[in-house]
Amino acid sequence: MNVIDINNVSKVYHDNAIPVPAVTDVTLHFTEGEFAALVGPSGSGKTTLLNIIGGLDKPTKGEVIIEGQNVTSLSDSKMIDFRLQNIGFVFQAYNLIPVLTARENVEFIMLLQKRPKAEREKRVAELLKEVGLQDKMDTRPNEMSGGQQQRVAVARALASKPKFILADEPTANLDSKSAANLLDIMSEMNKNENITFIFSTHDSRVIERAHRVITLTDGVVSSDVLQK
Amino acid sequence: MYLKLAWLNLWRNKRRTIIAITSVFYAVVLSVFMTSLQMGTMNQMVANVAGAYSGYIQVHQKGYWDDQSLDNSMVTNDALANTIKQAPDVDESVPRLQSFALASSGNATKGVMITGIDPIKERKLVNLEPKIIRGKYFGSDSEQSVILASGLADYLKLKINDTIVFLGQGYHGSSAAGKYSIKGIIKLVSPDLNKSMAFMPLKTAQALFSTPAMLSSYAIVIKDVDGIDRTLAYLKKNMDTSKYEVMDWKQMSPELDQAVKGKMASGSIIEGVLYMIVAFGIFGTILMMTTERTYEFGVLVAIGMNRRRLALVTALESLFMSFLGVLIGYVASMALVLYFVHYPIHMTGALAKSYEQFGLAPYIYTAFQFSIFYNQAIIVFVISVLICLYPLSKILKLKPVEAMHGE
Ligand SMILES: Nc1ncnc2c1ncn2[C@@H]1O[C@H](COP(=O)(O)OP(=O)(O)OP(=O)(O)O)[C@@H](O)[C@H]1O
Ligand SMILES: [Mg+2]
Numbered sequence: 306m307n308v309i310d311i312n313n314v315s316k317v318y319h320d321n322a323i324p325v326p327a328v329t330d331v332t333l334h335f336t337e338g339e340f341a342a343l344v345g346p347s348g349s350g351k352t353t354l355l356n357i358i359g360g361l362d363k364p365t366k367g368e369v370i371i372e373g374q375n376v377t378s379l380s381d382s383k384m385i386d387f388r389l390q391n392i393g394f395v396f397q398a399y400n401l402i403p404v405l406t407a408r409e410n411v412e413f414i415m416l417l418q419k420r421p422k423a424e425r426e427k428r429v430a431e432l433l434k435e436v437g438l439q440d441k442m443d444t445r446p447n448e449m450s451g452g453q454q455q456r457v458a459v460a461r462a463l464a465s466k467p468k469f470i471l472a473d474e475p476t477a478n479l480d481s482k483s484a485a486n487l488l489d490i491m492s493e494m495n496k497n498e499n500i501t502f503i504f505s506t507h508d509s510r511v512i513e514r515a516h517r518v519i520t521l522t523d524g525v526v527s528s529d530v531l532q533k
Numbered sequence: 534m535y536l537k538l539a540w541l542n543l544w545r546n547k548r549r550t551i552i553a554i555t556s557v558f559y560a561v562v563l564s565v566f567m568t569s570l571q572m573g574t575m576n577q578m579v580a581n582v583a584g585a586y587s588g589y590i591q592v593h594q595k596g597y598w599d600d601q602s603l604d605n606s607m608v609t610n611d612a613l614a615n616t617i618k619q620a621p622d623v624d625e626s627v628p629r630l631q632s633f634a635l636a637s638s639g640n641a642t643k644g645v646m647i648t649g650i651d652p653i654k655e656r657k658l659v660n661l662e663p664k665i666i667r668g669k670y671f672g673s674d675s676e677q678s679v680i681l682a683s684g685l686a687d688y689l690k691l692k693i694n695d696t697i698v699f700l701g702q703g704y705h706g707s708s709a710a711g712k713y714s715i716k717g718i719i720k721l722v723s724p725d726l727n728k729s730m731a732f733m734p735l736k737t738a739q740a741l742f743s744t745p746a747m748l749s750s751y752a753i754v755i756k757d758v759d760g761i762d763r764t765l766a767y768l769k770k771n772m773d774t775s776k777y778e779v780m781d782w783k784q785m786s787p788e789l790d791q792a793v794k795g796k797m798a799s800g801s802i803i804e805g806v807l808y809m810i811v812a813f814g815i816f817g818t819i820l821m822m823t824t825e826r827t828y829e830f831g832v833l834v835a836i837g838m839n840r841r842r843l844a845l846v847t848a849l850e851s852l853f854m855s856f857l858g859v860l861i862g863y864v865a866s867m868a869l870v871l872y873f874v875h876y877p878i879h880m881t882g883a884l885a886k887s888y889e890q891f892g893l894a895p896y897i898y899t900a901f902q903f904s905i906f907y908n909q910a911i912i913v914f915v916i917s918v919l920i921c922l923y924p925l926s927k928i929l930k931l932k933p934v935e936a937m938h939g940e
Binding site: 356359361382385386388389390392393394396399400402403404405413414416417418461462465 | 534538541542544545828829832833834835836837838839840842933934937
């Protein structure tokens, strides 16, 4: 079974009553363990598509099915719970709660899931170790570099044991070394935990690392290729 | 966890939070102190009239209050006295006989109010002894002497041991006349009373007015002023109300009751304004705290924090803020109020004079009553809940995509 099925999804925004088509008739399928990049020029609809997959935004037409469940029809608040249990998110920046430490930020999502304390502590320690931040556990975001913050965000996205992780330009604010490092961690996680990653990017060095590259042009999928 | 998060969020912008807390602090201190002052002054006004003269409750023959003549006085009644004694919170029932007479000395005459008192029991109400400026207090309950208020004594040019003559009407039209020696002179705060009051022992007064064993009133001294309604209810239930009437100070001095209510109302307005200022202060702070975190809220809802929990955290933040302010405000105002309870503010000059005209001592008293603190806590709580509503409603409608777009 596919993890994600996107069937004929379109999204039209209205800017001062003028219709702006952001995504047009997109059909895509993702299976477990994919490591896919969503690429395309600015304004091509990458963020819009990721938001629709993650249920942050509703499509104007079409449907999104996650492990057989049509999430397009879920109510707003049901969708929040669905995201908590099934989807991990990494945004471009400012992912973390500034007043909490790295450990608390990662633990936070498991608290929302009401996981028992012992499990939380174990997993938080494991994940922060995997992202190479075992000595930054009690550090607050403002004392970490951008790359370190993004690694905490990836750890948090994984902590909830989601079915897949959506990352919108996770490396956009990073220098090339940190970006490479983050990609290393993501592909490591992808391999070890067999978790599906879908990330958008402009960066050709990031695109190189993806196993599948989907290109959007003016909201339409213009190419979808497997590499390596 | 939510508590911790709210607490940490509170201190993100220390200066702003401290300013907000300080504004709550000042409002609490000001309004508690003001209310205490008011209550103190009110209590004092009431105490001056009811606690130190009329008694908080009086019992008379039915009809006496409307027509305060000797003909409406009642026969001393042990059963009635016992009922009064047994009512809750009653400390003493003080018997009195009161009437008007003409006082003369030499060729000066003046209308006076003569009050016949039980020299011992009256200590609990119009306690004359400490007010004596010259001479002595009564030694027995039947001696042929009077104590005069100093204004009256001055007017009649009388000194201690001089003789005063009273002329008037006694019971059922009989004539009342007598000569008495002046035993003491007292100073009463109220200028009006100071010009017209004369006191004599109860039996002496009864003899003067030909009303042996008769009384105008039992003035009741109660232990707990707040429990006055209980005492009143007991008396109304257990007395023969077809023969006797029971009145509290509000019925006896409606103008005093009005004054108290009016002052309270004007105080509430000032308090309301104070709290409005504070409300806007907290509102602004909370609004800033939430709007500048819109992006963060968007992220939180995106990763799966439901809006109600997010709203809870924000609500906790504003509650923390107001309660911190209230808490330290309480500590400070309790100290302040207690200080002034022990050292009342002494007034001088015109203000003191105007107080004396109302029969008040020239001090500003504060009242230390837990009900004041309790009421303020409720008000502040209600305000902070109301203030939360707007940011909370925004959070409850928050759309992550828009929030993260910076709208
Ligand atoms: N909330 C919105 N209201 C109106 N138009 C929008 C809104 N969000 C996006 N759009 C429009 O939809 C189109 C697609 O935008 P989107 O943000 O998905 O592009 P993107 O590929 O993520 O671009 P970038 O690389 O700059 O992030 C653009 O034309 C954009 O102006
Ligand atoms: Mg984008």
